[in-house]
Amino acid sequence: GQNIDQPTEMTATEGAIVQINCTYQTSGFNGLFWYQQHAGEAPTFLSYNVLDGLEEKGRFSSFLSRSKGYSYLLLKELQMKDSASYLCAVRDRNTDKLIFGTGTRLQVFP
């Protein structure tokens, strides 16, 4: 079966660092995506990991460990505009479909 777990909600302070974790179980793994979704808006692509390690893109970084079925999204120098839901999605190798988690709602306070 397939299952993706991520925390439902997180809070953090402006200027701080926050790490959003995602664990997954899948019969065939072929990449992990992180999307950002502001309330009432479309999800937008943040990062893609298919090999183990850290991918850095400005203030955002994403890490993957395939052996542990684990990823995290790291957000540095938090800004108020980073308040949003962050969706973890795994691509199933057998079907090529994206399987989404429920998303983590992050609130950034001044």
Add this chain to the structure above:
Amino acid sequence: ETGVTQTPRHLVMGMTNKKSLKCEQHLGHNAMYWYKQSAKKPLELMFVYSLEERVENNSVPSRFSPECPNSSHLFLHLHTLQPEDSALYLCASSPGGQSYNEQFFGPGTRLTVL
């Protein structure tokens, strides 16, 4: 500005109504998707079209009927819906034929069924 547009952005309908959701992508992609997003639930894939042919139907009730007249347009026809169908309906597109690469989402249609 997003390359994927959806209309209407909000829709309220009764259970006996018939309505249609429209999605248009301006990215030259070959694959298009319909997702349902309910509160506190993961995004659920409903339909996938690749090169205008339906390649996936995730056991969606027949009261939802998709149509893909060309690679740029996707419709979701709604008929005799139930209150539990109230949700955000998201359209997405991706490049390639049957290879599901990074997906680009539209802003969604917020549907309320009374």
